[in-house]
Amino acid sequence: MTIMPLLTAGLETVLNSVLYRDRGLKAARQRLAGRSLSLELQGFSHPLILLFSEQQVDVISAWEDQADCRVRTRISTLSKLRDRQQLSALIRSGELEVDGDLQVIQQFSALIDLAEFDPAEYLAPWLGDVAAHGVGAMLKKNLAFIQRDAARKQRYLSEAITEEWRLAPGALEAAWFAEEVDALDRHLTELEVRLNKLEAK
Structure with missing residues (x-):
């Protein structure tokens, strides 16, 4: 199934x-x-x-x-x-x-x-308005905590990978490397143009 x-x-x-x-x-x-x-x-x-x-x-x-x-x-x-x-x-x-x-x-x-998804609205028929509101508020608070905690852990992991363990380059290192590759590409293109001029003579 x-x-x-x-x-x-x-x-x-x-x-x-x-x-x-x-x-x-x-x-x-x-x-x-x-x-x-x-x-x-x-x-x-x-x-x-x-x-x-x-x-x-x-x-x-x-x-x-x-x-x-x-x-x-x-x-x-x-x-x-x-x-x-x-x-x-x-x-x-x-x-x-x-x-x-x-x-x-x-x-x-x-x-x-x-559409508004309010858990209290769906829980009220079974728990009553006051209890449903309390449970809904607790669920929202816990969800916000989980989201903040997940974002913090993701940030920590990202920093550990780039700064501590050096498994991946940081944003500045990646930008510097890309600029160096572009500069090298420009120099190679200039060199190729010069070589073509010399061969043509």
Whole structure:
């Protein structure tokens, strides 16, 4: 048994609860109604195809028709889609390859950007408002701590690799080396021109 049916069912449930629960997002959802988006993620053998309607989004892994918009990217890039201002930068940098109707991915990005994911809202029916708010605040605080800690460890590792262990050059050393290579290339070109002039005589 493959994991794709489980993944598509889980993603469909999450997207429907986050994007289709809030009535304030109705206008943004209507712009996507009847459209399809294919997400081809590196490392996955099948694409994730999102079929939008006014009531829900269906997520499938196999579809006969061609999607209105096809996006190829990495899993790590998906979180950047929440900021619709970054969309054109992601496309220009090559992190996001888009084929088909660009408006579909733009409208999907806008819908995700407008949606608010508040864990307290989903926990309130089971825990009560006060307890859900406390758990939500604790989750946000812990997530912020984990992100700061991961960034700090990444910085430490980068400094250790370049400064302590000398496994990789630092930014200034790499820039100096590139300038030296360019200068050497210019000198070789000048030398070649001079040799060609001497041979012509």
